[in-house]
Amino acid sequence: MSNNQASTLSGRAETVGRKYPHMMETFLLLLAVCGFILGYQEVSTQTGDGIFSIFATWCLFPFILLFSTEMIGRLFQAMNRD
Numbered sequence: 445m446s447n448n449q450a451s452t453l454s455g456r457a458e459t460v461g462r463k464y465p466h467m468m469e470t471f472l473l474l475l476a477v478c479g480f481i482l483g484y485q486e487v488s489t490q491t492g493d494g495i496f497s498i499f500a501t502w503c504l505f506p507f508i509l510l511f512s513t514e515m516i517g518r519l520f521q522a523m524n525r526d
Contacts, residue, residue, distance in 0.1 A: 462524055469517045476509040 452458060487505045491497040 464524060465520055468520055472513050472516055476513045480506055480509055 484501055484505060488497055488501040491500045
């Protein structure tokens with residue numbers, strides 16, 4: 445065995461940063477899923493009948509929830525950046 449120390453592929457020195465808040469993002473994603481489960485009936489009622497109602501309820505509403513979750517997650521990342 446060699447006594448070389450473990451290093452990165454590029455040979456650079458890396459420092460350990462702050463701990464990333466995975467639990468906050470997980471909680472935020474679960475909150476978005478619960479928001480969809482609790483809110484899809486209201487969105488369906490608000491948009492009426494027809495193809496637009498189906499599109500708004502099953503495509504736009506989850507997209508807006510996930511987009512909001514992603515943006516808040518990126519805000520968390522920006523606040524925790526060194």
